[in-house]
Ligand code: FES
């Protein structure tokens with residue numbers, strides 16, 4: 673066992689077999705990148721989404737987290753939950769739902785907060801990029 677006993681088996685599972693670890697090209701116009709840090713501990717999470725431009729649906733997601741087991745497990749869960757959903761839909765994902773799913777202890781709540789923030793930041797990044805590219809298209813036509 674790598675993690676102490678008080679961790680829920682889901683945390684251990686996501687920690688040992690994290691889903692969707694990786695990175696997309698952040699310059700790809702269909703990719704949104706959320707990079708967030710936890711002031712409480714200095715851990716950093718990068719979560720990326722790939723969006724179908726026509727439907728606004730998230731077709732793929734990946735993450736890289738430098739941090740504790742709970743942060744890794746939270747980001748792993750987050751990538752699973754956002755896949756196949758609409759962007760507006762994933763904005764309603766609450767860190768408390770992730771924490772509940774993983775049965776995180778109260779001191780580890782900020783780790784799941786990192787995942788909620790990372791999802792929001794990724795959507796925002798995608799929208800900012802898309803807004804810019806729409807502007808350029810509009811001004812060149
Ligand atoms: Fe060390 Fe978060 S403070 S892993």
Ligand code: FES
Pocket residue numbers: 710712713714715739740741742743780782783786
């Ligand atoms: Fe800081 Fe988990 S201890 S993200």
